[in-house]
Amino acid sequence: MAQNRVKQLWLTCACLLLVLLATLPLHAQPGEGSDVPAIATTSQDGFNLVVSEMITPSYACLQVSPPTHGWFAGSFTHLPVKTPVTLGLSMGEMRDGELDADVTRWLGLQPVMTYADPTQYAAYEWFRKDPQGRWISGDPFKVGEARYAGMELVPKQTVIPEEVASQFLSSDGAIWTPWREIDNVEVLPNVNIFRIRETYALPSATVAMRVPYTYTYLQDFLSRLQAAKLPGVTVDELGKTPGGRALQVIRVTDPTDPQANRQSILVIAREHATEPAGSWVAHGMLQTLLSEEGNARCVPIAPGSSSPSRTRMAAPSRCMID
Amino acid sequence: MPPEVLAYSRYFSDYIAAGGALDLVLTLHNVEANESKNVICPFINVNPLTPVDADLKTIATFNGAFFQQLRRVGFLTDDPTRSWAHGVMLFRLFGKLSDQYGAQAFSFEVNDRYPASRLSHTQLQEIGTILAGQCYVWCVSEEGRQRHHQITQHLTQFRQRRQIYLDTRQIRPDGRTPHELVSLGY
Numbered sequence: 001m002a003q004n005r006v007k008q009l010w011l012t013c014a015c016l017l018l019v020l021l022a023t024l025p026l027h028a029q030p031g032e033g034s035d036v037p038a039i040a041t042t043s044q045d046g047f048n049l050v051v052s053e054m055i056t057p058s059y060a061c062l063q064v065s066p067p068t069h070g071w072f073a074g075s076f077t078h079l080p081v082k083t084p085v086t087l088g089l090s091m092g093e094m095r096d097g098e099l100d101a102d103v104t105r106w107l108g109l110q111p112v113m114t115y116a117d118p119t120q121y122a123a124y125e126w127f128r129k130d131p132q133g134r135w136i137s138g139d140p141f142k143v144g145e146a147r148y149a150g151m152e153l154v155p156k157q158t159v160i161p162e163e164v165a166s167q168f169l170s171s172d173g174a175i176w177t178p179w180r181e182i183d184n185v186e187v188l189p190n191v192n193i194f195r196i197r198e199t200y201a202l203p204s205a206t207v208a209m210r211v212p213y214t215y216t217y218l219q220d221f222l223s224r225l226q227a228a229k230l231p232g233v234t235v236d237e238l239g240k241t242p243g244g245r246a247l248q249v250i251r252v253t254d255p256t257d258p259q260a261n262r263q264s265i266l267v268i269a270r271e272h273a274t275e276p277a278g279s280w281v282a283h284g285m286l287q288t289l290l291s292e293e294g295n296a297r298c299v300p301i302a303p304g305s306s307s308p309s310r311t312r313m314a315a316p317s318r319c320m321i322d
Numbered sequence: 323m324p325p326e327v328l329a330y331s332r333y334f335s336d337y338i339a340a341g342g343a344l345d346l347v348l349t350l351h352n353v354e355a356n357e358s359k360n361v362i363c364p365f366i367n368v369n370p371l372t373p374v375d376a377d378l379k380t381i382a383t384f385n386g387a388f389f390q391q392l393r394r395v396g397f398l399t400d401d402p403t404r405s406w407a408h409g410v411m412l413f414r415l416f417g418k419l420s421d422q423y424g425a426q427a428f429s430f431e432v433n434d435r436y437p438a439s440r441l442s443h444t445q446l447q448e449i450g451t452i453l454a455g456q457c458y459v460w461c462v463s464e465e466g467r468q469r470h471h472q473i474t475q476h477l478t479q480f481r482q483r484r485q486i487y488l489d490t491r492q493i494r495p496d497g498r499t500p501h502e503l504v505s506l507g508y
Binding site for chain 1: 324325326329330332333342343344345346347348349350351352354355356357414415416419425430432433434435436437440442443444446447448449450451453454455457461466470
């Protein structure tokens with residue numbers, strides 16, 4: 001009888017222990033209960049990923065704040081290196097029969113990443129190999145010898161450490177940009193979660209849905225554009241947004257005859273803040289007009305154009321041209 | 323009213339009043355990963371100066387040539403004659419400028435994350451290069467020149483109406499109301 005009571009007591013204790021173990025927090029809050037700093041995000045212009053919970057030191061739950069399936073980007077620090085890291089984007093739960101953001105919109109999505117500081121102008125500079133095997137910068141403000149970045153496997157640049165720079169080569173080795181794709185992703189529609197798995201070489205990296213085109217970058221580009229004092233190129237300032245951002249229009253006109261009765265083209269990009277791809281297309285239009293090659297192709301702004309009505313084109317960024 | 327709306331309305335109304343014209347207005351957007359191919363035309367904005375049939379033909383011709391050049395270098399596009407919808411988008415800047423000042427409007431969605439053809443931001447800029455070239459080709463075409471002439475005539479009449487309106491009401495340019503700037507384009 002006494003033996004049975006002792007056994008019962010032990011069983012009770014064992015059950016209590018199990019209950020206690022079960023109530024221990026399985027999900028640590030960021031930075032909680034560990035000597036190793038937890039993965040964290042740093043605030044950036046237009047970025048919207050925030051670490052909400054650490055499942056393990058190498059598995060961070062992220063909130064897209066505010067919830068949207070149109071855009072995500074985050075700059076991370078304290079990433080565990082040389083081990084797989086999972087970033088789980090929680091897109092919110094069903095409310096009133098509707099999702100704030102639906103992860104099924106990302107089926108097939110491969111996001112991009114960089115080790116470059118996304119606030120730097122050079123974090124968006126790309127290079128292309130010419131027929132002689134020289135790397136040539138795509139930055140329109142680099143002229144002469146400054147355009148060339150060597151003939152090595154990767155171009156000479158300052159934003160990606162040399163030891164990982166080859167990760168950012170195109171498959172044919174002819175183009176280099178500081179951004180590359182992440183192909184290990186998983187869409188979990190039943191729980192509305194998007195998982196990104198990557199082994200990082202460095203503890204700081206930026207991950208985004210697509211290559212950002214930030215306001216900071218635009219202002220940096222415009223400063224260089226104005227400093228270059230290119231004939232026929234002006235930046236009009238219209239005012240400020242309530243948030244203090246400049247309202248601008250870039251104008252590109254035929255410097256040989258600015259008063260001519262010519263046609264005008266207006267390009268509007270980024271009417272929607274979460275759609276940077278349109279800004280890159282507009283940026284490409286502008287770069288074409290500013291480049292020597294572009295002048296040759298787009299006869300309208302080339303001196304001595306024989307076209308009956310001179311076409312004036314302008315390029316955009318947030319909004320427009322003329 | 324958001325100050326941005328007033329600022330852009332004032333900018334363009336002053337530009338038109340000073341003798342400027344807008345021949346083409348392009349608006350660029352992007353969709354998500356699997357929503358469309360690399361470039362599509364999401365919306366056909368009907369031009370106020372042109373019969374609808376002719377306008378649809380103009381847009382199909384422009385898009386057809388643009389998309390053909392894109393496909394030639396490997397980008398994926400949709401059928402240039404198809405769009406998600408058509409009409410007049412007065413609540414968007416491009417639609418408003420087309421409606422008030424007669425500009426030919428084009429809208430494009432670009433998608434660099436399309437699973438079957440993902441693009442770098444370098445390639446997105448190449449799309450811009452091709453689009454710039456297509457705009458030039460259209461402007462120097464017979465149709466582009468005719469449209470410029472049509473827009474010029476439209477704007478001459480528009481400026482006359484504007485001047486009469488401002489004179490009869492004794493309104494100075496810096497005294498224009500939001501209604502006059504945004505709704506009337508004066």
